[in-house]
Amino acid sequence: xxxxxxxxxxxxxxxxxxxxxxxxxxxxxxxxxxxxxxxxxxxxxxxxxxxxxxxxxxxxxxxxxxxxxxxxxxxxxxxxxxxxxxxxxxxxxxxxxxxxxxxxxxxxxxxxxxxxxxxxxxxxxxxxxxxxxxxxxxxxxxxxxxxxxxxxxxxxxxxxxxxxxxxxxxxxxxxxxxxxxxxxxxxxxxxxxxxxxxxxxxxxxxxxxxxxxxxxxxxxxxxxxxxxxxxxxxxx
Numbered sequence: 001x002x003x004x005x006x007x008x009x010x011x012x013x014x015x016x017x018x019x020x021x022x023x024x025x026x027x028x029x030x031x032x033x034x035x036x037x038x039x040x041x042x043x044x045x046x047x048x049x050x051x052x053x054x055x056x057x058x059x060x061x062x063x064x065x066x067x068x069x070x071x072x073x074x075x076x077x078x079x080x081x082x083x084x085x086x087x088x089x090x091x092x093x094x095x096x097x098x099x100x101x102x103x104x105x106x107x108x109x110x111x112x113x114x115x116x117x118x119x120x121x122x123x124x125x126x127x128x129x130x131x132x133x134x135x136x137x138x139x140x141x142x143x144x145x146x147x148x149x150x151x152x153x154x155x156x157x158x159x160x161x162x163x164x165x166x167x168x169x170x171x172x173x174x175x176x177x178x179x180x181x182x183x184x185x186x187x188x189x190x191x192x193x194x195x196x197x198x199x200x201x202x203x204x205x206x207x208x209x210x211x212x213x214x215x216x217x218x219x220x221x222x223x224x225x226x227x228x229x230x231x232x233x234x235x236x
Contacts, residue, residue, distance in 0.1 A: 049187060052180025058169035063162035069151050076144040081136035083129040090129075094122045 066072075101114045213221060 045187065046184075049180050049183045052176050052183065055173055055176045055180070058166070058173040061162050061165040061169070063158045065158050066151065066154050069155075072147060072151065076140075076147045079140040079144070081133045081140070083133045086129050087126055090122050090125050094118050 097118050098111075098115050101118075102111050105111060105114070216224075
């Protein structure tokens with residue numbers, strides 16, 4: 001008798017043991033679909049792991065510095081307290097005063113005394129200006145030093161922030177790859193565990209096959225085999 005489901009000729013003397021393990025075209029088609037589905041499932045399960053393992057290079061953060069550092073430094077360095085106009089005014093006033101005195105009083109001795117006193121007063125005023133100039137210029141130097149210190153701190157802070165951000169990015173990339181390796185190890189261990197469980201189940205089913213064949217009909221065992229094949233096992 002020709003069996004269209006099994007695509008085989010069934011002998012009238014066939015035993016349940018012969019019939020129970022015969023594959024139909026539907027079984028072969030289902031097994032092919034199961035293999036394709038299993039392969040796609042394996043690829044899908046490896047996708048996040050591969051994504052972690054092949055993470056690109058970490059992003060680099062560039063330091064951002066104050067764009068006006070040079071202008072600020074030059075402006076502060078060039079600051080000077082200029083007393084030249086004041087000194088010129090003092091000398092001009094003394095000359096004018098001496099001329100007026102000579103016109104008013106023609107006595108030579110009196111003119112000399114006046115000129116001497118005028119010179120002393122002028123020199124005293126110039127000395128006061130020189131002292132003031134020195135104090136102000138020293139203050140300018142102090143301001144310049146404070147400004148350079150502030151600019152240096154800004155530069156150091158910007159550099160440290162960039163270095164810290166880059167270090168964190170590199171550490172994150174390393175941790176992602178390590179996570180990928182850990183996931184890959186777990187995936188391989190699970191596959192090995194499932195393979196060992198399948199081998200154990202197949203061995204147990206092979207041992208129970210004679211008992212199943214003696215206690216169940218061929219159709220029952222065939223249907224049971226279909227269910228088991230979906231999980232990767234087979235009776236006998």
